[in-house]
Amino acid sequence: VLLIPEGRDITVRKLAEQELQRQNQRSQLLSEVTLKIRQSLQLEEILQTTVTEVQKLLQADRVLICQLHPDGFGTVVQEAVLPNWPVILGQNIIDPYLGTDYVNNSYPDENCPLLNLNPATNHPFNNELLAQFVVKANLVAPILVKQQLWGFLIAHQCDNPRQWTTFEIELLHQLADQIGIALSQAQLLENLEEMVAERTAELTATNQQLQQEISDRQQAEEALRQSEEQLRLITDALPVFISYIDAQQCYRFNNQAYEDWFGRTRTEIYGLHIRELWGETVYQRIQRYIEVALSGERVTYENDLLDREGNTHYLSTTHIPDVNEQGEVKGFFTVIIDISDRKAVERMKDEFVSVASHELRTPLTSIRGSLGLLATGKLGTLTEKGQRMLEIAVNNTDRLSRLVNDILDLQRMESGKVRMVKQDCNAADLIVQAAEAMHAMAEKERITLSIAPVSILLWADPDSILQTLINLLSNAIKFSPPGSTIWLTVETQNQEVLFQVKDQGRGIPANKLQSIFERFQQVDASDSRKKGGTGLGLAICRNIVEQHGGRLWAESVVGEGSTFYFTLPAVRKEGGHNHDKQVYSTH
Template sequence: MSREHKQIPKADILAIDDTPENLALLSQMLTEKGYKVRSVTKGSTALRGAKAAPPDLILLDVKMPEMNGYEVCQHLKADDRTRNIPIIFISALGDVFDKVKAFQAGGVDYITKPFQVEEVLARLNTHLTIRHLQIKLQAQNSQLQQEIAQKTAAEDKFAKAFRACPNPIAIATYREGQLLEVNKSLLQMSGYTKAEIIDRNILHLYSPQDSEKYHQALQKASLQGFVHNQELNFLTKLGQIKTVLLSLELIEWGGTKSTLQIMNDITERKRLENEFISLVSHELRTPMTSTIGALDLLNSGQLGILSDRGKQILKVAIRNTERLTRLVNDILDLERIESGQIAIEPVQCDLQPLLIQAIETMQAMAEKAEVNLLLEPCSVSIRVDPDRLLQTLTNLLSNGIKFTKPGGVVQLTASLEGDRCKIIVQDTGRGIPTDKLDSIFERFQQVDASDSRSKGGTGLGLAICRHIIERHNGKIWVESVLGKGSIFYVDLPRTHELTE
């Protein structure tokens, strides 16, 4: 009898990939976590299998022979039997254009290879939870339309699923953000009782510096009905900070436009990730220092005269070593800023000398690139960390110089607007595509992947700028027109207390 009572799988997953090794890895990973996995290597076979026995979720590769992932997704979305199945694309194509194309085809998420096991499981769990709740909500609405007498039973079924869900879930009004309902998992994570949290504004659960991110997520949800995996800092009753991936969907709750917010706690994963990056970066510094010393010794000619070919190879080695040094330093800098290890020490100071110093610091780089630096200073007293603000200004100026052609202009301007100070760095460079304006401040995000080689960048400078400005309770953003240049804006309070 014990053999007959097999454990019921958590969900039925259909994995589609033309590489058997990838399928084997996904199948083993998900089976161990209690999922039923069906693996196929062809799009046509997958379509037949999905229509014959619809799975709960589909993991779909993009690059496949005969029929690519986008085409498979479009066929699935065109059929009533399969159109509501969540589809997560898994592909080595990491460009924003490929991701946008995946969402346009009907995918709910996009994971870039090589994938991390924890990331796949986290996103899988989130989308299965959303799908299950969607099914229950749809069933509830159908029952309400068919027979009013079944309303209580339908609500009871949803409440049981809501309470039993292992992910923290909250329902809040769309406009005011008033918390209407939370499940047990959210109460456990937050430390609040239900009486303490209901009717409060949901922004009390998120870090103050993330309020802008939250409002942006609401705006996106109003356009497309949902937002998936928005990273936010969650505040507990005791003041602890947890990192969560928020999936937000618009729903009707009691006749009121509301948001269904499902959170996935990734605090431990982020901690391990940060520790790993920090450890690797530190371990790289010692051999790099030795390598730089050896290269400098060779370049000095003390060990003999190199051939022209040797000098050329040495020049490449020195350039790449310097780039690697910048990358490691930027990673360490960013990690220390994010973890609070770098203290922001505000003092009341005059902004104008900082602007002049930033221009003077970048003048040599500008002259080498044949770019003109212009300054329109503003003498205003502001409470900031001078070193960190100078770091931000030089990063922005350096970014503008790199992408401006010889003869172009990079201009630094500052002005006072009420109790706010606005700093602008404007260039006449190549500009930034519209689809990259939101992601350009993320780690390792560059307009062109080749920029890290040709321009010597690390993809971390703007991420560092964003963290510094946000620690000052300020905002940073960019506007750009392709072929005409970019304008970076920094908006800072003159005397506001810094974010811890």
């Protein structure tokens, strides 16, 4: 058994208690200083607090922080110094020993003190530099930020040499570590503040841009609202129906005329489907025209409808497609004009023309007979001048008779009194018959008729189609120069039969290509006198073609000639069998 003297045991215990007290004191001091350092995240304030607290704690003459630069220079960025000693704050320290190798080479045990200065000792701050700052004892601890040497925490004793204790050395190193942590946090905060400032600037710019966009949009919306109000004022003042219908056939705009007609407010009409507003019966009648508009084509048609009081109105409707830049149909505009008054005038005019034509036919027959009798010479021989006057009278009488007959034919067609006998017929036969009928007239005008008969079956009234071909050939001959050629052809195209009459005449201006199919319309008003036309031939042709479910139109180049086209349906089939003959009313 080993016996330890009691006195020695007490001494060891006292030393242990003293060491424990020193550790507690160091921990307490470190905590207090660390707390003060950590109370701020501002770099300058952290450094100032550090040097002040360390100077008090170590009772040193000077405590400073030197920040190391990449070029090896150091700058004193903070300092706490007693009044009797020189101030070195802001000075640059040029020392070849400053650098990243300092930590590894100078302090391998991280606790090496610098005692009383010895000129022969090799250390970071050389003797000349320390003598300049009146330093008798020097203690240095590296400050690391993210494992990189940032600078040094340095304590100077200037009045006399000083032996730094282990406690002081360890405390300085621990405080340097805390400074490194605080600096890292401060840099992080600074970077964060920069990021926040940058992001704030971006958000501010974005917000300003959004505000500008909002302002621009509000101005655009206000301009649009004013434009819509002006448009509505204008459209409401017009005696026509004006509306916009989207691709789903729902109303998105309508003027006052709709409200007056239906007895509904603008809000009640908005969003309604066409079927809901006009009713199923009317919708079935106009649906095909709506589909044409939604396919991107403009369409115009006439319709008769009853108003709320039960009165009949004749309406002319035009659908104008709304097509975007990509070619998509977004909807269509609709303009409806009440043409009831015009229709009434047309009926009165038709009735008058019909009555007048019937009344003219009998005296014209008598006049033509009398003129014919004079022309035979049985009532005596006329002088040369009398003979010329007789020829003029006969020609004008024939012209007037043709006009009366055309008027009566057209009036009967439009009133539904003409009965067309539709049957299977051959297009080649119709072309040959029409050419034979017009051969004499063409030969007289020295014009060549070129035909290309093709055997195609079609469903039509052969007499009416033959009349149409003869009228078109007659017009072509009248307006073609001698020595030219007129072509008459036929072909099949998309389940239809297409006829073409092409001439080399003077042509038709583009603004006349539609109006020439109206009654009493000609390219030149003098044509009726010079060419002997009535201005009804093309109107009769169009009526015949439309009664067959076809179309008639013209294309022309002024000075080169014109081409008239019309289509007819191919052989009609019902129940899988051809019908050889069937009677249809034109009504």
